Amino acid sequence: MGGLIYLYGLIPTKEATNQSFPTLKGFDGEGDLYTIHIGKITAAVCDLDAENYSEESIKDRINDDMEWLQEKAFHHHETVVNLSKIFTIIPLKFCTLYKNLNSLETAVQSKESKLMSSFDLISGNEEWNLKIYCDDQLLKKQVSQSNPTIEAKREEISQMPKGKQFFEKKKLDKLIESQLEEEKNKISEQIHLHLREFALKGNVKKNWGNDVTGRKDNMTWNGVYLIPESKIEVFLEQLQHYEKSMQKAGWQFEATGPWPAYHFSSFS
Template sequence: MTETKTKTDESLFYLYGLVPTKELKDNPLKPFAGIDERHHIYERQIGEVTAILCEIDEKEFSEEVIEDKVNHDMEWLQAKAFHHHETLEKLHNSYTLIPLKFCTIYKSEQNLARTIESEGLKFHQLFENIAQKEEWNLKIYCDDKKIKEEVVEHSSDIKEQEKAIESLSPGRQFFERKKWKQKVEEAVVNVKRSKCDEIHKSLTGLCSQSDVKKNWSQEMSGRKQDMNWNGIYLLNKNKRDTFLQQVKHLQKEYKELGFTMEFTGPWPCYHFANL
């Protein structure tokens, strides 16, 4: 059942996501607590698109308040972000969902309705694209030391150059060894790029779409190794088992070469339904 909220002077509207109206007719939304833990999540039908909303208090979720919380209250931020993600997971499990970013807030339902009405075709195409699909993420980390050892051991060109340096005068050795080290580092970079690309291509055939995102810093990933690949894959739900079998095979195959693969999912279509 579609519910319309009457805005008070102190109310805003928190938008979680958008779902096709026809899906809610067959599978009505079961209300549960919203992000403020007081108001319940409800639906607002706007033609063929239905918004999943929660009324919130402007005193708690104004732009200024949120900015202050983000900068000074990590506990609040983590709790609200977790609620947002958990809610999107629930919706994704029941509907074709276009998920919205954390803290997408409208001042009125009328503003939201105008936005959706003006982009109706875009939403229709997105729903078609992500129906019965889910996202998976692949992050690849490399053991540079191990890869370097493999490069030096198995590259005849590099081995020959290293051997030739030994017959040079000490002065020449110093400069030639610097060039040799640079060549080894370049080879390591090429190996990492080539192997990551191989892994990515072996997965794209199982997916509807794929993309490569920016690598995270060590501070963001929480790991001592650099991230060398950050791939994202849009997968038909009925191909999940096949996809995961390939993932496990790749993890085993490339582990001995110094590559660690971290797969996570399934996720709502954050990337491929990004507005």
């Protein structure tokens, strides 16, 4: 059977030729990674058997074998991370496969200008992720006691007949919940906008549920930032400041990085 090409990432050729390429095992655990120079861009790849790693067989393994999926996804991630420590790299998604060298070369050449612009953007910068968590019960208590909208509603209810108060208090509970969400979003967005001042770019991602995080407190913000290396320290110092000043109010901050620039480079 013929072979497939598994693509991990793209590297500027000037970097690939000036630095030695590390010895890393490929996706099947047998062959090694190697490079393919395509003009100004170099592909970091490995070879795979077309029969064992056909599109259908990979779909079947992903759907039926969670242990295999976790192992291979971790391999892909770790390999890209290791390469990102040496080179400026545009990381590819898990299981990016090409049927032959010609199809890979055509894909890269057709997007050369965009890829070179991505290299310029991410070079000398780091991707960091920030997840913000909040203890809803603690913040709910604060919102309930200090929010002017809620205070006004309480005052209005206190002037009503007893029978009507019961139903209005139910509405008050819903109002507190909605004000809680507004407060969480407002505080998280203010923090995000402040941190954007130290980053070239900052994007907002979808929050994860507790079933994914395994935490009791809820995720209120999930952001990614492309930060110049010279500003990493001050970025992290700002996070430490938030952590210390807001911890008693139930806020937690989880910053991780640097990561390969998955969110600030792309190659379809």
